[in-house]
Amino acid sequence: MKHYYNPMSRAVTTDWMLRELDVQHEQIIVDFIGGENSSAEFRGINPMGKLPVLVDGGTVVTEVAAICAYLADKFPEKRLAPEIGSVDRAAYYRYLFLAGNTIEPAFSLATLGLEHPEPASAGWGDMPRVLATIEAMTPETAWALGEQFTAADVVFGGLLDFSMVFNWIDASPKVAAYVARIRQRPSYRESHGAFLEILGKK
Ligand SMILES: N[C@@H](CCC(=O)N[C@@H](CS)C(=O)NCC(=O)O)C(=O)O
Structure with missing residues (x-):
């Protein structure tokens, strides 16, 4: 999994989630102040040009809450989400x-x-x-x-x-x-x- 991140952004929250789960991932720092989020490559991943972004194989997840929910469901053994239907x-x-x-x-x-x-x-x-x-x-x-x-x-x-x-x-x-x-x-x-x-x- 790749986590597109900057320590002065909302990606701090998804970084916290990844640490709560203690799962391996690659942290990719995006300098959004310097405009790296406007590159064609980054906009190809997230047309909003915003952080955080999680890329898991061929799956792109954006939005803090969506990333956290996705991760909690991907690692149910970590018990960071209640059971579906509960x-x-x-x-x-x-x-x-x-x-x-x-x-x-x-x-x-x-x-x-x-x-x-x-x-x-x-x-x-x-x-x-x-x-x-x-x-x-x-x-x-x-x-x-x-x-x-x-x-x-x-x-x-x-x-x-x-x-x-x-x-x-x-x-x-x-x-x-x-x-x-x-x-x-x-x-x-x-x-x-x-x-x-x-x-x-x-
Ligand atoms: N609704 C988005 C908001 C993300 C957001 O606004 N990220 C800011 C950093 S905190 C960003 O990437 N700004 C760069 C820009 O919009 O150019 C989420 O929950 O992930």
């Missing part, structure tokens, strides 16, 4: 899709001081609703699905962590405590070390 699987999908579909666009607009003029038609609604949903879905203890840490924590917890690092949210005590548990994980510490150091937050 009750937990439904909650798992919610966490995975909420991050990219709802939290990210809402936060991206909010960091620019913008709000969608029609929250009822914007898929992500508005910030008060997004923050209320984050609060409701953040676990009081342990992980998103209970005692079992899963890819839902990598995706949802990873995004909350980014949000705190970049001061996008004023985290509630419950969210701050969940993110603190995330930050204790050895794989998180390995994957986020360079990123936090560059930002001067280590």
Whole structure:
């Protein structure tokens, strides 16, 4: 498997997932600041020109949540996804899709001081609703699905962590405590070390 990565990108999250799984892969650094992601070769792999990308044989997977979900299913023995068809699987999908579909666009607009003029038609609604949903879905203890840490924590917890690092949210005590548990994980510490150091937050 090839993982197209840069330590100052969302690929830090998929790197964390790969470390949680402890599986062999080739890490290919793409200098997107220098424009390497605009090359014909890279656009041939991901027309969005974005990181991260996972290439597994002839299969290309893009989008943080899709990569994490794909990896969790590829290595079921690592127990980073609940069983297909289980009750937990439904909650798992919610966490995975909420991050990219709802939290990210809402936060991206909010960091620019913008709000969608029609929250009822914007898929992500508005910030008060997004923050209320984050609060409701953040676990009081342990992980998103209970005692079992899963890819839902990598995706949802990873995004909350980014949000705190970049001061996008004023985290509630419950969210701050969940993110603190995330930050204790050895794989998180390995994957986020360079990123936090560059930002001067280590
Ligand atoms: N929705 C994508 C977002 C990926 C993304 O925006 N990646 C940024 C780095 S964090 C990127 O590659 N930017 C380069 C560009 O768009 O030119 C995902 O979840 O993977």
